[in-house]
Amino acid sequence: xxxxxxxxxxxxxxxxxxxxxxxxxxxxxxxxxxxxxxxxxxxxxxxxxxxxxxxxxxxxxxxxxxxxxxxxxxxxxxxxxxxxxxxxxxxxxxxxxxxxxxxxxxxxxxxxxxxxxxxxxxxxxxxxxxxxxxxxxxxxxxxxxxxxxxxxxxxxxxxxxxxxxxxxxxxxxxxxxxxxxxxxxxxxxxxxxxxxxxxxxxxxxxxxxxxxxxxxxxxxxxxxxxxxxxxxxxxxxxxxxxxxxxxxxxxxxxxxxxxxxxxxxxxxxxxxxxxxxxxxxxxxxxxxxxxxxxxxxxxxxxxxxxxxxxxxxxxxxxxxxxxxxxxxxxxxxxxxxxxxxxxxxxxxxxxxxxxxxxxxxxxxxxxxxxxxxxxxxxxxxxxxxxx
Amino acid sequence: xxxxxxxxxxxxxxxxxxxxxxxxxxxxxxxxxxxxxxxxxxxxxxxxxxxxxxxxxxxxxxxxxxxxxxxxxxxxxxxxxxxxxxxxxxxxxxxxxxxxxxxxxxxxxxxxxxxxxxxxxxxxxxxxxxxxxxxxxxxxxxxxxxxxxxxxxxxxxxxxxxxxxxxxxxxxxxxxxxxxxxxxxxxxxxxxxxxxxxxxxxxxxxxxxxxxxxxxxxxxxxxxxxxxxxxxxxxxxxxxxxxxxxxxxxxxxxxxxxxxxxxxxxxxxxxxxxxxxxxxxxxxxxxxxxxxxxxxxxxxxxxxxxxxxxxxxxxxxxxxxxxxxxxxxxxxxxxxxxxxxxxxxxxxxxxxxxxxxxxxxxxxxxxxxxxxxxxxxxxxxxxxxxxxxxxxxxxxxxxxxxxxxxxxxxxxxxxxxxxxxxxxxxxxxxxxxxxxxxxxxxxxxxxxxxxxxxxxxxxxx
Numbered sequence: 001x002x003x004x005x006x007x008x009x010x011x012x013x014x015x016x017x018x019x020x021x022x023x024x025x026x027x028x029x030x031x032x033x034x035x036x037x038x039x040x041x042x043x044x045x046x047x048x049x050x051x052x053x054x055x056x057x058x059x060x061x062x063x064x065x066x067x068x069x070x071x072x073x074x075x076x077x078x079x080x081x082x083x084x085x086x087x088x089x090x091x092x093x094x095x096x097x098x099x100x101x102x103x104x105x106x107x108x109x110x111x112x113x114x115x116x117x118x119x120x121x122x123x124x125x126x127x128x129x130x131x132x133x134x135x136x137x138x139x140x141x142x143x144x145x146x147x148x149x150x151x152x153x154x155x156x157x158x159x160x161x162x163x164x165x166x167x168x169x170x171x172x173x174x175x176x177x178x179x180x181x182x183x184x185x186x187x188x189x190x191x192x193x194x195x196x197x198x199x200x201x202x203x204x205x206x207x208x209x210x211x212x213x214x215x216x217x218x219x220x221x222x223x224x225x226x227x228x229x230x231x232x233x234x235x236x237x238x239x240x241x242x243x244x245x246x247x248x249x250x251x252x253x254x255x256x257x258x259x260x261x262x263x264x265x266x267x268x269x270x271x272x273x274x275x276x277x278x279x280x281x282x283x284x285x286x287x288x289x290x291x292x293x294x295x296x297x298x299x300x301x302x303x304x305x306x307x308x309x310x311x312x313x314x315x316x317x318x319x320x321x322x323x324x325x326x327x328x329x330x331x332x333x334x335x336x337x338x339x340x341x342x343x344x345x346x347x348x349x350x351x352x353x354x355x356x357x358x359x360x361x362x363x364x365x366x367x368x369x370x371x372x373x374x375x376x377x378x379x380x381x382x383x384x385x386x387x
Numbered sequence: 388x389x390x391x392x393x394x395x396x397x398x399x400x401x402x403x404x405x406x407x408x409x410x411x412x413x414x415x416x417x418x419x420x421x422x423x424x425x426x427x428x429x430x431x432x433x434x435x436x437x438x439x440x441x442x443x444x445x446x447x448x449x450x451x452x453x454x455x456x457x458x459x460x461x462x463x464x465x466x467x468x469x470x471x472x473x474x475x476x477x478x479x480x481x482x483x484x485x486x487x488x489x490x491x492x493x494x495x496x497x498x499x500x501x502x503x504x505x506x507x508x509x510x511x512x513x514x515x516x517x518x519x520x521x522x523x524x525x526x527x528x529x530x531x532x533x534x535x536x537x538x539x540x541x542x543x544x545x546x547x548x549x550x551x552x553x554x555x556x557x558x559x560x561x562x563x564x565x566x567x568x569x570x571x572x573x574x575x576x577x578x579x580x581x582x583x584x585x586x587x588x589x590x591x592x593x594x595x596x597x598x599x600x601x602x603x604x605x606x607x608x609x610x611x612x613x614x615x616x617x618x619x620x621x622x623x624x625x626x627x628x629x630x631x632x633x634x635x636x637x638x639x640x641x642x643x644x645x646x647x648x649x650x651x652x653x654x655x656x657x658x659x660x661x662x663x664x665x666x667x668x669x670x671x672x673x674x675x676x677x678x679x680x681x682x683x684x685x686x687x688x689x690x691x692x693x694x695x696x697x698x699x700x701x702x703x704x705x706x707x708x709x710x711x712x713x714x715x716x717x718x719x720x721x722x723x724x725x726x727x728x729x730x731x732x733x734x735x736x737x738x739x740x741x742x743x744x745x746x747x748x749x750x751x752x753x754x755x756x757x758x759x760x761x762x763x764x765x766x767x768x769x770x771x772x773x774x775x776x777x778x779x780x781x782x783x784x785x786x787x788x789x790x791x792x793x794x795x796x797x798x799x800x801x802x803x804x805x806x807x808x809x810x811x812x813x814x815x816x817x818x819x820x821x822x823x824x825x826x827x828x829x830x831x832x833x834x835x836x837x838x839x840x841x842x843x844x845x846x847x848x
Contacts, residue, residue: 077793110793126570131539136591143584151575301547301563344548347495
């Protein structure tokens with residue numbers, strides 16, 4: 001995006017926060033509550049906010065080689081979790097008051113054990129998320145959230161009242177709505193915000209209190225609507241699906257190869273924002289149902305409705321709908337090496353999208369990302385092929 | 388080795404691989420010491436045969452995973468099972484996994500995925516493509532499943548992803564039930580606070596499985612029969628546990644190469660008279676061997692623990708290599724019978740009893756771990772090291788299995804704080820021989836035995 005950013009513009013703020021997410025979070029720590037680091041989109045962040053704490057989404061560092069973690073976690077583990085652990089072992093996350101991990105996948109379960117053994121935060125909690133959508137699973141998850149609530153209350157010394165929880169859900173739902181509105185600007189031709197900017201925006205707002213994040217996104221929307229182009233760059237509209245990408249290195253490489261990344265199905269993208277948490281008399285039951293049923297991830301098993309075709313539609317239909325809605329002409333499936341849940345899905349997902357008429361390029365990625373030039377060549381060849 | 392009639396590239400590669408392997412060790416399986424273990428291969432063949440016959444009669448066949456904790460339900464409903472990981476292990480031991488692994492890779496499943504799964508998926512894909520069993524498949528091949536029963540657990544994502552992916556080749560419905568256990572550690576919650584709703588969840592999920600099977604297969608659960616099966620399983624587990632206690636003797640009457648076989652009835656025929664009788668026979672044989680001081684090898688110099696690691700099924704003969712150096716494995720922290728459990732008399736619902744069995748087994752070392760090392764596996768290792776008079780600990784890192792083999796370094800780091808016992812980490816895989824270097828492995832073992840020897844001498848002094 002060849003837009004000039006004013007020094008005090010919202011996008012300039014995003015850039016600044018993105019460059020030092022933890023530094024920004026520390027500014028809020030104490031003033032706005034305790035800083036609780038969490039992993040994965042399955043952490044019910046509204047509960048942390050309701051405890052007057054700041055949920056901080058933990059990341060690895062794609063630019064830093066993994067050194068200390070290799071003595072604790074095998075190199076056959078997902079490199080994203082290894083990088084997160086590496087950052088923690090190097091002291092980067094010493095500032096966190098608490099650490100929350102949901103049961104997402106094997107890699108994260110292993111990480112939790114190793115992290116809490118080696119790094120002693122005043123608070124640590126594991127939220128057990130079922131893999132299935134059965135009635136007992138929903139009831140179990142609601143009970144598990146009641147345990148999470150109890151532990152947060154004990155740690156913060158503050159009750160998570162119905163009022164506080166309702167307000168937190170509303171704030172986070174507002175953030176989800178704002179992100180969706182921001183991402184709508186990617187429907188333009190050319191898109192008003194780039195794929196790389198979208199990731200940076202998400203990285204920024206997950207490093208600050210939700211109400212501050214909402215203000216920032218609101219400003220981003222206003223500012224981006226006013227953008228104009230001196231020349232319109234024609235480029236293929238792409239969707240990116242898969243894992244990782246909390247840093248826009250890969251997305252930037254794709255965009256530099258002559259494409260617009262107009263939508264995604266990523267954790268630092270649409271995934272945590274494309275649903276809302278229900279507000280009802282049963283608040284915890286609503287959170288449980290919303291996260292389990294509406295947050296799409298291969299780690300959640302969806303019972304096949306019958307035929308193979310119907311199964312693929314039930315698992316991946318939303319991806320096709322997103323691609324169609326944002327007029328993506330093709331999909332890049334980027335999977336970080338050793339991510340089992342996504343890797344098992346890859347053949348089915350590719351078959352599904354191709355049958356729908358969407359070409360797919362699958363890339364198995366390293367972390368830290370290496371051989372960018374090679375990746376660009378593959379993307380360029382793909383773009384030529386589908387032109 | 389006979390040349391295949393119609394050689395595809397994969398078959399040629401396989402032939403070369405087999406040749407290369409045969410130039411090294413002459414066989415893959417290990418020499419066993421107990422007569423009871425020697426009967427297991429026949430049982431495995433019978434299990435496959437039962438599945439083929441059930442299919443021929445039009446009766447249901449279920450794919451299932453090892454240690455899924457719902458086997459009793461299937462026994463009570465007379466549903467024949469196919470252990471899919473077991474079949475991949477068999478293919479590896481027969482050096483016949485490569486064509487299935489290659490097929491899975493061609494289908495788009497990366498090489499770093501669990502090779503039990505990719506061997507199984509490759510087999511299913513090939514069978515689907517051929518419209519019949521792949522030629523010369525070990526034991527007549529994995530029988531076509533009527534249903535595939537996965538589990539959403541805390542430690543193995545392939546347990547629900549594998550069968551979900553396999554649906555494209557089997558056209559069989561998959562059912563996944565949740566079997567979750569709490570983590571060891573919270574800062575502000577006690578385990579006792581979550582126990583009840585975990586047990587309620589597991590019981591409900593087992594009930595949902597019964598509902599699914601009744602609905603799908605048109606069979607009704609006989610609850611009285613299920614109670615009897617659960618009874619029998621509990622007695623079998625106790626017998627199995629007691630038999631393994633006999634392995635504490637010096638010299639040990641049985642080593643791990645036998646245990647990777649003697650686990651078969653416990654994990655694939657639990658809840659049957661056959662399994663019960665098997666462990667009775669094993670118990671009697673081990674008792675006899677202990678009483679007559681019959682060891683695995685004539686001169687037992689070193690006693691090793693096979694830690695939480697799956698074995699390289701294509702190279703079980705490595706256990707015999709240890710034995711040549713005077714080392715035996717009196718015990719292993721894998722494929723072990725479930726720990727003892729006293730179920731309160733007022734718990735009579737068979738599903739609740741099954742839930743308690745699961746919960747007890749996954750949290751058995753939690754309290755000790757909280758009080759001591761902070762890791763339940765290490766707590767168990769320490770207990771085994773003490774009780775079985777262990778001189779060294781061997782881990783095997785299977786490069787494609789994150790389930791069991793991520794966390795080994797952590798376990799070793801902690802164990803080092805509580806014991807100065809020598810440790811060895813071997814590298815390889817469960818099924819894919821391409822991840823294995825036999826010479827390097829033997830070199831590591833040679834060096835390790837020297838360290839164990841020095842450790843023993845130091846201890847004596």
